[in-house]
Amino acid sequence: MNNVLIAPSILAADFRCLDEQVKAVHEAGVQWIHLDIMDGHFVPNISFGPPVVSSIRKGTNLVLDTHLMIDDPNRYLEAFREAGSDIITVHQEVCPHLHRTVSRIRELGAKAGVALNPATSVSQIKDILDDVDLILIMTVNPGFGGQKFIQRTVDKIRECRQLIASSGRSIYLEVDGGIDTVTAPVAVTAGADVLVAGTSVFGVPDLRKAVKDLMESVSPRHTP
Numbered sequence: 001m002n003n004v005l006i007a008p009s010i011l012a013a014d015f016r017c018l019d020e021q022v023k024a025v026h027e028a029g030v031q032w033i034h035l036d037i038m039d040g041h042f043v044p045n046i047s048f049g050p051p052v053v054s055s056i057r058k059g060t061n062l063v064l065d066t067h068l069m070i071d072d073p074n075r076y077l078e079a080f081r082e083a084g085s086d087i088i089t090v091h092q093e094v095c096p097h098l099h100r101t102v103s104r105i106r107e108l109g110a111k112a113g114v115a116l117n118p119a120t121s122v123s124q125i126k127d128i129l130d131d132v133d134l135i136l137i138m139t140v141n142p143g144f145g146g147q148k149f150i151q152r153t154v155d156k157i158r159e160c161r162q163l164i165a166s167s168g169r170s171i172y173l174e175v176d177g178g179i180d181t182v183t184a185p186v187a188v189t190a191g192a193d194v195l196v197a198g199t200s201v202f203g204v205p206d207l208r209k210a211v212k213d214l215m216e217s218v219s220p221r222h223t224p
């Protein structure tokens, strides 16, 4: 297993002092920031768009990991790339021409990710592995922070890790939703190597400690 990366999701951050909060998690040792983009169509909630991504970009050199929970993401790929996204992840469920979409993301110079909802089978991405840099297994139904980790998704993480291993390619396996010090080791043991964490990092008073606790929970010493 490679090093496990923590990608705090700013969805749970205090937007009055976003720059400060991003700097605090950077100092705590994270390398990625997860940006949840919601459109009120694909998911019931609305979050923020390219101008906010662009502002965050001005204050940090962390990897901006952008998770598009939006219908027809093809319309916005350029905008998010121009705003400074390093990784752009689209949902399989809204991309009938997924190969075209991920190819376009790479043409724009970003890394391409594909996300799967809890009800979407891992088999849906087996023919696209040569063309992606990241697979995101949703461990909750997308749309809101603070939801409970769906245990059934652990089998999917395991299945996806096997698929990646058999492809022989280097692809990040990210998990998103309900990740805390209890569920993180479960996901990592199943094969995840990037952990998105919103509430468990930004929803607690001491976010530096939260990052440290999360990292420790998946250190080889603790992972069963």
Ligand code: DX5
Pocket (backbone or CB within 6 Å): 009, 011, 012, 034, 036, 067, 140, 141, 142, 143, 144, 145, 146, 147, 176, 177, 178, 179, 196, 197, 198, 199, 200
């Ligand atoms: C859910 C988002 C997640 C969310 C995670 O729709 O994709 O990234 O912010 O939040 P927590 O960690 O609170 O489940």
Ligand code: ZN
Pocket (backbone or CB within 6 Å): 009, 034, 035, 036, 067, 176, 196
């Ligand atoms: Zn997300």
